Every structure is written in structure tokens, then in C-alpha cells.
Amino acid sequence: MARLDVTEMFHGISFPGHLHTQDSLQLALKFPFQDSDILIVSYPKSGTTWMQEIVSLISNKGDPHLAQNVPNWARSPWLEQYYFAAVLETSPSTPRVITTHLPHHLLGPALHDSTTKVIYVSRNPKDVIVSFYHFHKMANFLPEADSFPEFFNQFLEGTLSYGSWFDHVKGWTNQTAALDKLLHVTYEEMSLDLHGAIKKVSSFLECPLVEDEVNTCVKHCSFSSMKHNNMVNYTLIPQEIMDHSKGSFMRKGKIGDWKNMLTEEQNQSFDKVYKSKMQDCTLEFVWEEQNEEERHVSEQATIKKDS
């Protein structure tokens, strides 16, 4: 298969050459966005596919026909990938839905003159590392991930494909003033309250849904529905490109899986790096799924704080 072993270095960030060329990356930075476009932005493994499905279902008022018949990459193609222009031309999504993993310092200027609606999806980075590591094992277009400790260090250094998680998240979430329309949704929000997250996205997209439609969206973008939907679980991708015997794209879909992978020492060094790199950032992530009792205590604390 073409260019599986090629890496493209672009502005100091490595991108898999199977999907990207210097031209496709360069073209992405000059893309003429339209005001009606919807742009889904994320660092890899943060819930991109989930948001693509949510937006697709919302735009179709919960009707799963497109979601069950057209692959996600055709409904919401990646701006920086070489086949983007061709796919966008035949994409059935109205308005156009575009996806990107590009950092804000590269793509921001292209968005300056439009009121494109941007949905930024983030996920707690310990779960991102683990999900990305497993994905490297099955995705033959990504460099071989040798050992987890090595991969973990590369994540912290920002040298993995698509660059630094820290720069990505800070770059996009600091843009509330510069971008007219940016909605930040976390993976954990979707996981803890999918119904609420769908309503939040539908209101941002000015695509109001009645309660039955929200419930249909919830049903079709649950982990189990998406895991069994070939249009979104990447099983259509040939074995040479994604080795499905080495894992599933829809792997676990949980908050806090990092606890099964990171050692205590790695957890501590992660926290140290996180604290120093994110000191200028007010974001707060949910790091693990709370049990019922813990959730009740924190809800009470929030109610008290708000009253």
C-alpha cells in the first residue's frame, strides 16, 4: 500500500505520509472556509469519530440513514488529507462538515475571515496516550510503537505524529476571543451525559431537536451502536492499512483506562509535566469515572458552590 512507511515533516510536526503530502498540508492552510461550514477539531484519539457521528445525526434530526450507509470519512472528511478535495465534492453532508487534527497555530489564519462553526473536542491526556498507543499497534500508517515507556515519553515531548497534545489543546481552547464561534466539548462530557452533550452541540449548530430526536441520536451514537456500525468502526479499511487482528478502533470507550497502563512512576512524572505545561490554562479534565457515591458528593459540592 502506498506510502505506509513515509512520514511528512510539516512545520516541525510529523504526519503519516499514507494520508498526507506536503501539498495537501499546504492546501489545508489556505482552505477557503464558508460561513456555513462546520469544523470538527481534535488531537487524535480525543473523540473525533464520536463527534463526527453526533454532528451527522444532529444534522439529520436523528435519522441514522447517512450514518449507516456512508463512511464517516466521506461525511466529514479530513481537511489535511490528500483525498480531501475529491471527497468534499461528493460529500452528502449539508452543511459541509470538515474534520481536522491541525493545531491552531497552523490553521487559525485560514479561519480568520469566516464565521465557520468550530467544535473542539478534547479528552483527558492520560486516556489519549493509552488510546493512541493501542492505535499505533493496529494502524500500519503510523510509526511502529515499540514500548509503552518510549511512547509515553514521546507523547510528553510532543514528538508523536500530529505534534504536542499540550500545544494543540492550549492553542485551540485559548481562542474564544479570536474565533467568533467555537464550542469546546470534552470526551468525558459526552461519556457522562451524552444526552446533554448532544443538546449542547445541536444548540450551537442552531439545529434544534425535539426530545425524541435527541433520544434517537443518543441511541445511534452510543459506544455499542458505533462499535457495530461498519461505516464508523473502520473495519472497511483493508487489513494492510489497519491490522484488525491487533485491535479494534472502537476499543474500550471508557474514562480512566490509563489506570490499567500507567505505572505509579509514569503517573507522577505525567502530573509533573502536565502541571508545568498547563499552568497558564484553566481547563479541568475528568481523569476517572466516579462511582455513584463520589458523583453525588461532587454534585452536592457544585450545587453548594453555585448557590
Ligand code: PPS
Ligand atoms: S481518531 O483516530 O483520532 O479519529 O480517533 P478518535 O475518534 O478521536 O478517538 C477514538 C477513541 O474514541 C472512542 N470512541 C468512543 N468512546 C465512547 N463512546 C463512543 N460512542 C465512542 N466512539 C469512539 C474509541 O473507542 C477510542 O477510544 P479508546 O479509549 O481507544 O477506546
